[in-house]
Amino acid sequence: MKKISLEVNGKKIVKDIPDHTVLSVLLRDVLNLTGTHIGCDTSQCGACVVHVDGKSIKSCSTLAVDVDGSKVTTIEGLAKNGKMHPMQEAFKKMHGLQCGFCTPGMVMSAIDLLQNNKKPSDTEIRDWLEGNICRCTGYQNIVAAVKEAASKM
Amino acid sequence: MKTFNYHLVKDIKEAKKISSAHSTFLAGGMTTIPSMKLGLGTYKDVIDIKGIKKLSGIKSSGKILKIGSTTTHAEVAKSKEVKKSIPSLAALAEGIGDPQVRNRGTIGGSIANNDPAADYPSACIALNASINTSNNRKIDAESFFKGMFETTLKKGEIIESIDFEIPQKSNYQKLPNPASRYAVVGVYVAKYKNGTNVGVTGAKPCVYNDKNLGKALSKSFSSSAIDNVNVSASGMNSDIHASAYYRANMVKVFAKKAVETC
Numbered sequence: 001m002k003k004i005s006l007e008v009n010g011k012k013i014v015k016d017i018p019d020h021t022v023l024s025v026l027l028r029d030v031l032n033l034t035g036t037h038i039g040c041d042t043s044q045c046g047a048c049v050v051h052v053d054g055k056s057i058k059s060c061s062t063l064a065v066d067v068d069g070s071k072v073t074t075i076e077g078l079a080k081n082g083k084m085h086p087m088q089e090a091f092k093k094m095h096g097l098q099c100g101f102c103t104p105g106m107v108m109s110a111i112d113l114l115q116n117n118k119k120p121s122d123t124e125i126r127d128w129l130e131g132n133i134c135r136c137t138g139y140q141n142i143v144a145a146v147k148e149a150a151s152k153m
Numbered sequence: 154m155k156t157f158n159y160h161l162v163k164d165i166k167e168a169k170k171i172s173s174a175h176s177t178f179l180a181g182g183m184t185t186i187p188s189m190k191l192g193l194g195t196y197k198d199v200i201d202i203k204g205i206k207k208l209s210g211i212k213s214s215g216k217i218l219k220i221g222s223t224t225t226h227a228e229v230a231k232s233k234e235v236k237k238s239i240p241s242l243a244a245l246a247e248g249i250g251d252p253q254v255r256n257r258g259t260i261g262g263s264i265a266n267n268d269p270a271a272d273y274p275s276a277c278i279a280l281n282a283s284i285n286t287s288n289n290r291k292i293d294a295e296s297f298f299k300g301m302f303e304t305t306l307k308k309g310e311i312i313e314s315i316d317f318e319i320p321q322k323s324n325y326q327k328l329p330n331p332a333s334r335y336a337v338v339g340v341y342v343a344k345y346k347n348g349t350n351v352g353v354t355g356a357k358p359c360v361y362n363d364k365n366l367g368k369a370l371s372k373s374f375s376s377s378a379i380d381n382v383n384v385s386a387s388g389m390n391s392d393i394h395a396s397a398y399y400r401a402n403m404v405k406v407f408a409k410k411a412v413e414t415c
Contacts (some may be wrong), residue, residue, distance in 0.1 A: 002159060019159040019199070022186070042187035044333075049253055055227075058253045059187040063179075065159045066201065112252065130334065131251025 004068040008033070009077030023059035023067055024048045027074060027143035035075035035104050039133070046132030049105035050074045058131070075104035078111075087111050087149045096145030098136035106132050110146045114153055120146070154190045161201045164309060165287045168200050172309035178202050180223050181257040183250070184266050208261070208313055213238045218319055222261025222312040226250070229260060231251045239280065241341070243322040248327070250334065261312040264297075267304050267359065269390070270335040273359035274298055276325065278352030279341035281318040287311040301358040320345050324411040327355070328403050330394055332394050337395050338403040344374055351408055356389050366408050376409040385399040 005014040008031060024041075025133060027033045027050070036059055039047035043061035050059045051073040078085035087107050089098070097103045106129065113120055113128040120128065125146045126139065134142060162168045168178065176198035179185055188194045202208060208223040211234045218238045220229060229246035236243045249255055249263075249272055263273040267292055276282070277294035284292045288310045299305050306312070318340065320343040327339035336355035340363075343350050349370035351363040369378045384404045389397035 018156060020154050020156050022154070042190060043183060043254065045253070046253065055256045056253050057256050061182060062257065063159065063182065063186070063199075066179075066182070066203075109252065111270070130251055131253050 002065045002068075004065055006067055006069060009073060016065055019063075019065055021064045023062045023072070024052070024065050027059060027066040027072075033076050034075050037101055037104055039101065039105075044131070044133070045102070046105040046109060046129075047102050049108040049132065051108060051112065054115070056109050063132075073108075075107060076150045078107070085111070086152045087114075087146075090145040090149035090152065091142075094141050094145040094148050096137065096142045097134075102132060106134065106142055110142075110149065113146065114150055118153075120148070120152055139143045154186075155192075155195045157189075157196050157199045159199050159201065161204050163204055165205060165313075167311055168202055168205070168311060171198055171200050171285065174308065176200055176397075178265075178311060180259040180262040181225065181254075182262075182348075183254050183258040184262065184268070188326065202311060204229045204270065211235060213319070216319055218242070218317045219314050220260055220317070221314050222264075223259045224261075226255035226258050226260070226263075227252070230255065238319045239317060239323060241325050241343075242280070242317065244274055245325045245341070246326075248272065248329075260315060262314065263313055265304060265306060267300075267302055268335075269301050269358050269360070270330075270337075270339075270355045271360075272325070272327065272336060272339055272354060275336075275339050275341040275352035275354035276317070277315065277348040278353075278360055278362050279323065279343040280320060281343075281345075281350065284312055284315045285314045285316065287313055291316075295362055298360050300322055303359070318345070322415045326407045326411040326414065328407060338340055338400050338407055340404060340407040340411050342370065342408060344370070344415065349374060353404055356404050358390065363404065363408070366405075370408075370412065374412065376412045379405060379408055379412075 027036045037047035039045035043058045048060040125143050176194045179201045209221040212219045215236045226246045226249045240330045282294040323343035325341045327336040339354040341352040351366040369382045386397040386401035386403045389400045391397040
């Protein structure tokens with residue numbers, strides 16, 4: 001067991017957890033933040049993407065003890081005062097989802113893209129979303145949503 | 154995943170003290186953690202070396218570009234120092250996995266793992282790299298990569314940094330698998346004053362130095378110089394993705410592409 005303290009969506013968390021707990025499990029099973037999804041569980045599908053100290057990472061393949069002292073943002077931390085984040089708004093407006101399973105990871109990944117590249121081209125969006133797999137949309141509306149968000153952010 | 158004891162160490166000495174036949178070192182964890190989940194590796198102790206400050210960073214001294222082992226792919230891709238001295242190496246790092254893997258995965262981890270389809274090993278071969286370890290060894294790339302997922306690292310030995318010899322020009326081209334984006338074939342060409350090296354990944358069970366291509370390009374650095382070089386399919390991987398003959402042909406096609414893009 002290890003004691004870890006971190007900030008999750010602006011809230012200070014201190015927990016004792018088994019050493020082998022991965023971040024996705026800490027978020028979902030310990031903190032009840034089930035917006036972060038577990039798909040492949042081996043870092044390929046991207047459903048579990050969250051931000052650690054502002055950078056997108058795959059929480060299924062990162063140990064919780066490894067992010068001790070960090071700031072973590074999940075999909076639940078995006079909306080402010082009941083108002084959706086522009087990326088969430090854009091996914092809604094452009095219908096960038098069907099079943100919605102991959103969406104939290106897509107949104108977190110896409111926000112990190114705009115942090116690195118404010119006006120990405122279609123190719124740059126598709127390249128960046130390499131690690132986020134969607135089996136419903138065919139990606140067209142996801143790319144459209146990211147472009148829409150880029151015009152608003 | 155099976156349970157283990159996690160240790161965040163501050164220096165090499167501490168890491169070596171905990172290291173045993175039942176331990177593993179952890180850097181980015183992009184291969185280690187999924188492998189542990191799949192039951193491919195179980196350990197009593199997981200030793201996190203990311204806290205060892207001297208293992209991280211990028212330095213160029215004119216002739217040599219030194220990259221610390223825990224430097225992430227994203228750091229290499231963005232580094233002004235790398236872009237200036239060996240731009241093709243920054244481009245290679247930018248093409249590894251996906252952004253999240255690049256934010257965590259490290260150069261030392263990639264090299265220590267020696268995945269037959271990893272990108273970095275081909276750069277090490279082509280760029281006359283030396284791998285500096287905690288056992289005070291300076292291992293040249295060609296003898297470092299021993300076989301499939303196998304290197305000459307000893308148990309408990311840690312990669313500290315990699316020295317790349319800065320070339321006159323260089324380029325890396327790969328045929329990515331359409332699903333995984335791992336290299337079906339990847340070719341790194343580096344031209345030096347006294348000759349050209351060609352490092353090939355993805356094609357065989359282990360990265361290799363294609364001396365025939367290197368010899369032809371050393372004589373004349375142009376894509377037509379390798380038109381008549383025979384790349385043999387013998388010993389090449391043959392699997393669901395590509396046959397050995399296809400891979401052999403692709404080595405040549407991507408070597409030409411790399412030379413033309415240099």
